[in-house]
Amino acid sequence: MKKYILILSIFMVLISCKHEKPVMHKKAAPTRTKPKAVGYHFEKTKSWLATTNDSAKIWIVLAVNRTDKANIVKMDSIIVPKDLSGDMAYYLPFPLEVSALENVSKIIFFSYATQTFATYEYGYLIRTGPTNMGRKADKTPTGLFFTNWKAEKTTSTFNDEWDLKWNFNVANKLGVGWHQYELPGYPASHSCLRLQERDAKYLYDWADEWVLVNDQTIKLKGTPVVIFGSYNFDAPKPWHQLVRKPKALNISEATIEKEVQPFLSKILSEQKKRENSKQ
Incomplete structure (x- = not known):
């Protein structure tokens, strides 16, 4: 009888293991406030700023116009959402969610076409905001990169009078990275990824540095960064389309999946190395 019970117990364990699904990473979706409707119109910059002191609304308008507080005042007119009650996203x-990334712990995207990250x-989706990427003569390279070294403040290699705050390099040999610098509202950098200071600081703290052995050999790569798309430098600013078509610039989940798919195995492999190093 005891032998029968033992065999039955082993059989039940084997059946249980056979149907047990692999443990997947779980993360709750961020809670966000959705506006009732998303529509846009043009307004005179000075008039709008004179009647608005809500910082949350100002940050949204800055993002929609791909600019910062110092540069928005230089614009004659700006794009303003009709309903500013929602969250930045x-x-x-x-897209708010991409199922193809469900096993990727951290990843950053920069869209050249929409000038957003x-x-x-x-x-x-954890955070999003505006960027001003490489100008026509110095385009930002596209493809898969991994964050490497960072510095709270460094000096530009193009001009030693340019101080770059919250600099995080993504292409070491090319000298390309993100940092805080003025956002005039169009691609204007020497190939780097310009950000508002609050976004640059957030990414500086959020992303992982590489890990080196003897300051030379890469032991662990940093956070994956996918830079994709292209910008039509000879056309009007693409976000001006939003007045006629509010969803004109929307990036679909399928588009993100298509962009990341060629790199996914590499991303997960490097992620696994980092996870194993913590054990």
């Missing part, structure tokens, strides 16, 4: 083009954790 609803006014910028990246987005970070994801296990498939959920």
Whole structure:
């Protein structure tokens, strides 16, 4: 009888293991406030700023116009959402969720076409904002990169009078990275990824540095960064289309999946190395 019970117990364990699914990473979707509707119109910059002191609304308008507080005042007119009651994510083009990224702990995207960035954790959009990338003569390279070294403040290699705050390099040999610098509202950099200071500081703290052995050999790569798309430098600013078509710049989940798919195995492999190093 005891032998029968033992065999039955082993059989039940084997059946249980056979049907047990692999443990997946879980993360709750961020809670966000959605505006009732997303529409846009042009307004005179000085008039709008004179009647608005809500900082949350100002940050949204800065993002929609791909600019910062110092440069928005130089613009004659700006794009303004008709309903500013929602969270930033609803006014910028990246999807809130990408199922293809459900096993990726951290990843950053920069869209050349829309001049925006987005970070994801296990498939959920965590942060998004505006960027001004490389100008026509110095285009930002596209493809897969990994963050490497960072510095709270460094000096530009193009001009030693340019101080770059919260600098995080992504292409070491090319000298390309993100940092805080003025956003005039169009691609204007010497190939780097310009950000508002609050976004540059956030990414500086959020992303991982590489790990080196003897200051030379790369032991662990940093956070994956995918830079994709192209910008039509001879056309009007693409976000001006939003007045006629509010969803004109939307980036679909399928588009993100298509961009990341060629790199996914590499991203997960490097992620596994970092995870194993912590054990």
